[in-house]
Amino acid sequence: LEVSSMINLIQSDFYRALHSNTIKILFAVTSIFATVLIVCTHLMAEGTLSNAFFSLLFVASDMTIMSLVGTVLAVHMIGGEFEARNMQHLVTSGHSRVKIVISKAITYCTMFALITSPYYIAATITFVLDLNFQAGAELAGIMVLVQNKELFDLSKGIILLAVVALVYIGQLSTTVLLAFIFKKASLVMPIFYFISVSSGQIAI
Numbered sequence: 001l002e003v004s005s006m007i008n009l010i011q012s013d014f015y016r017a018l019h020s021n022t023i024k025i026l027f028a029v030t031s032i033f034a035t036v037l038i039v040c041t042h043l044m045a046e047g048t049l050s051n052a053f054f055s056l057l058f059v060a061s062d063m064t065i066m067s068l069v070g071t072v073l074a075v076h077m078i079g080g081e082f083e084a085r086n087m088q089h090l091v092t093s094g095h096s097r098v099k100i101v102i103s104k105a106i107t108y109c110t111m112f113a114l115i116t117s118p119y120y121i122a123a124t125i126t127f128v129l130d131l132n133f134q135a136g137a138e139l140a141g142i143m144v145l146v147q148n149k150e151l152f153d154l155s156k157g158i159i160l161l162a163v164v165a166l167v168y169i170g171q172l173s174t175t176v177l178l179a180f181i182f183k184k185a186s187l188v189m190p191i192f193y194f195i196s197v198s199s200g201q202i203a204i
Helices: 002-018 021-046 051-060 062-083 086-092 097-129 141-147 154-182 185-203
Strands: none
Touching (some): 002 097, 021 051, 021 062, 021 097, 021 141, 062 097, 062 141, 062 154, 062 185, 086 097, 097 141, 097 154, 141 154, 154 185
């Protein structure tokens, strides 16, 4: 019964997440920004685009977007649930707080990986096509791998991308616990973003 109850919780969370406009918007944002980042840095390396645009690309970098996505996702999935009193309903329905936290954490990490997948797909394409890129330390994260792809083969590149993904997920999954502490979206948003930006530097 415990396992069945946990599975039902996770399925319910996945269903709400996959049918949420917020999730769809976040996925669209990461798809657009990943494309802009890869295309523009390639054009800079080819000399087609001025390096003056480089500083603007920080906004589209994976370091910035991962923090933004992690923050909005946590606010939407957990902070919003508290404000809508859905959490209270789950508890009064007999679900333990531990199961609720685990269910939210699993859904959060899965949705985060799905939403940010365009960055990893774009990076994999650059490995396969062996495109030239001009990135800097400011972009860090995935772009460092893309810029130094000549140092490893395709299989190692994909493994390193997986490691970066796990680092991001590991860092930002802690915000699930913090969301249960602060509860209100108005408090969660600034605190999450600060933590996400600060911890994101580990991925450099």
